[in-house]
Amino acid sequence: MRRLHAPEIEDEPWCPRPLRDACTAFLQVAAERGRFLHQAAPVLQGVLERSGETKVVDLCSGGGGALLSLLERLPREVSATLTDLYPNEAAFRAAELRAPGRVHGRRASVDATDVPDELRGVRTIFNALHHFRPEAARRMVADAVAKGQPFCAFEVVERRPQTMLTISMVPFAVWASAPLQPGFDLFRFLLTYPVPVIPALVWWDGMCSCLRGYSVPELEELVAGLAHEGYRFTISQSRGVFLRVTSLVGEPVRPTAG
């Protein structure tokens, strides 16, 4: 099946912010409880060690996503800046309170394809690369290469029946986990249980995300020509029956001594 850039509602500028925030708050709790991205921690740690960086610049952070729980698995000196085109302020505040001094949520909008120069560090993007069409995704990676910054993308969405079947169950996860979300209020209660707009929205966007997911060969094509002798890419996919992690890691190559 070819990649299809199906319309995710959360991406649309007209999507009401409280609805988008409810979706990204769910994704944060799901990533944390589901632990499906925990295997990214050693990969990220390796990139941090090889680059000598202690700062992470997280792109498309949503509600903090997988990064918040991964940070707890990384050395204490590692800190992170959360960024998003539509910053989820309540989630950023909750993340800062949870990891004081280690997490800062940037309140100004940051477009992942045009990261401000002052944000330096290992760029991460969890479950959001699929939001970008190939040209924009390539621009995002090219910017990291041009600025000599490491880049790590991790995705679980895929055009694979087992993955799509798993993601299709997501409304049950929304119903089960909603009260655990930071910012869960009467609005979210009403649109989660009596009128299930939020579970439906998360389901729709989840299915569209799968159709938009990049395969390993597509990622190889995406970065073709961007690597040079000072910057290399590693693309891999974990094993798994239902959810697999596809990762794209780009990093500057340090000259070896001698």
Ligand SMILES: C[S@@+](CC[C@H](N)C(=O)[O-])C[C@H]1O[C@@H](n2cnc3c(N)ncnc32)[C@H](O)[C@@H]1O
């Ligand atoms: C799937 S959601 C959240 C992903 C989050 N990293 C996680 O793990 O839960 C994708 C996020 O990408 C953001 N986004 C979409 N287009 C963007 C862009 N051009 N620049 C920055 N963020 C963007 C959306 O606002 C949304 O919060």
